Amino acid sequence: MSVGTDLLDLQELDLALARSRAELADMPEIKALARKRKAYLKLKDEALRLMGRRKDLQTELADLDQDERDCRQAVDDAQRGCVDPSDYDEVQRLELELSDLAKELDKIAFAREELTRRLAEATEQEAQAADYLERYERAIKSDAQAARDKASKLQQEIDDAERRRSALCARIPEDFLAEYERCLKSFNGLAVERLDGAVPSLCRMTLTESSLSDLSREEGITHCPYCHRMLILSEEA
Structure with a gap:
């Protein structure tokens, strides 16, 4: 084979190498992965926020439960107390105390209903976010593997072309x-x-x-x- 043909072949090989290297360096899949990873971090932060909200609501409900137990204990204590039925002031005081405790129990029941509703919503939102986050993570892993496979294939093509280039250069006079x-x-x-x-x-x-x-x-x-x-x-x- 002539030197002229070898030079023309070398140029075609170098052009192909340049295209492959440029394609490897500027793979759109890599840029897309970077955007998806950034979005994933935002989704993860949102999932953590939803989990924190759910835990706060559970804590509020637990506090309400304790308030209710305290109120019921106060009712029991008041009812077990010794009050002289003939002592009008004592009877009035007891009735007022029990009335206040009853109102407090009503408030607790109302607050529990609202908190229970909000907790159910928060729990559902957290579950939906976790499911979406899991599916998004699987998609990122799949895309990352596909990008790695493509990059590996391109790199293999570059390596093969560089070996052919070395062999071709060895035939051309210095x-x-x-x-x-x-x-x-x-x-x-x-x-x-x-x-x-x-x-x-x-x-x-x-x-x-x-x-x-x-x-x-x-x-x-x-x-x-x-x-x-x-x-x-x-x-x-």
Whole structure:
């Protein structure tokens, strides 16, 4: 195989490598994962907030239960107390005390009903959030695995291409290879073109008869008189 063909093949390989590296570095799946992880953290914070709200309501209910026990104990104590039925003031005081305790028990019952309703809502919201969070986490794990698989495949393609590149470079004479690397940097990855009749394949500037005459005296690889890339005059060279 000719040096010209090897140079053209090397350029195609380098272009493919550049595309693969760019695709790996800028995978949309990675950016999407970053957005999803950020959203996941917000969902997790919301789930923690809902759990805290549910626990607060449970604490309030527990406090109400204790208040009720204290009130009922106070009722029992008052009813067991020794009150002289003939002592009007004592009887009035007892009735007032029991009335206040009854009102307090009514307040507790009303508050418990409202707290129980709010606790049921909070518990349901917490369960829904936990279920959604679990499904979201599974989706993230699945997406992350798919992204890893894609990245691994791209990296394998890059590794294989780099091995082929090394083998190809070993066949090209050092002076041609050095010139190729120089042109590769100068022309942003498009270092080599072939002559198609009177037109170079990349710059597409039709060569004059005098230019063609000058090139006819060159060997198989020279430089384009217009763009100065490496110009393959004949892939058989």
